[in-house]
Amino acid sequence: MILGLYEAHLPVSNLKSSIEYYKRLGLEFSHCHEDKLAFFWIDKGKSWLGLWETDKVELEYHPSIRHIAFQVSLEDLKNAVVWLNERGCKPREAFGFEPIEPFVMAHNGKAHAKIHFNDPDGNSLELICKIPNPKNLTSRMYLSEWERVNEEG
Template sequence: MILGLYEAHLPVRDLQRSIAFYKGLGLKLDHIVDEKIAFLWIVEEQSWLGLWQAVQVGLPYHPSIRHIAFHVSLDGLRESVAWLTERGFTPRKAFGFERTEPFVMPIAQYAHAKIHFNDPDGNSLEFITKLDNPLGAQDYMYLSEWETLINDRGFILK
């Protein structure tokens, strides 16, 4: 029945500033409604982001609201800090990691590698990719440490 995520929505203070920000991430503007709502394709014809201009944007952050994770390739994640920085976006620390570099959170037979950053309104954004966990690792670690651990044991990350 469910084939994937079609849309997500975020509140923003300045619609034009937010459109520029998300276009800078590579999203494509599809249309604007009443100069207060914009829809941008994340993956054209598959998934989009709705931005709603609002006076009340500063809700306290909680991961269940005001958060979107964008699926990226492993190679894209490896390059994410430089890619974000080149565009004037700042990766941020998350989950107790002190360095702003991608990190891995294992879950049983798989893991997620990710990096976090915010949009201009403080909405939490994330680049994420799913990884195999052939060793059954359970500890959170930086992606560079994960790759060393996996490669030293003769496995290849895909």
């Protein structure tokens, strides 16, 4: 039945500055609606992100709200800290990992590498990709350590 994510929405305090921020992330601007809502393509023609200008941006953050995870390739993720910094987007600590490089969270035979950052309004953004877990590891570690452990025989 469900084939993917069609759209997600985040609250922002200043739509004009948020549009510029999300353009720096490389998202393609689609359109605005009544100067309070802007849409960006995540996957053109398939899914998009809506930014709503509102005072609700003051709502206290919780992982179940105000969070978007963007799927990226592993090669792009390896360069994500530099890429984000070049765009004025500061990676942040998450799950006890300092933002020096992506980290891996593994469970139930699956693994994901990721890095977190916030937009100007404190909405939690994440770059993430699935990665192989040939040794069925369950530890959390930095990506470079993960790759080293999986290379060892």
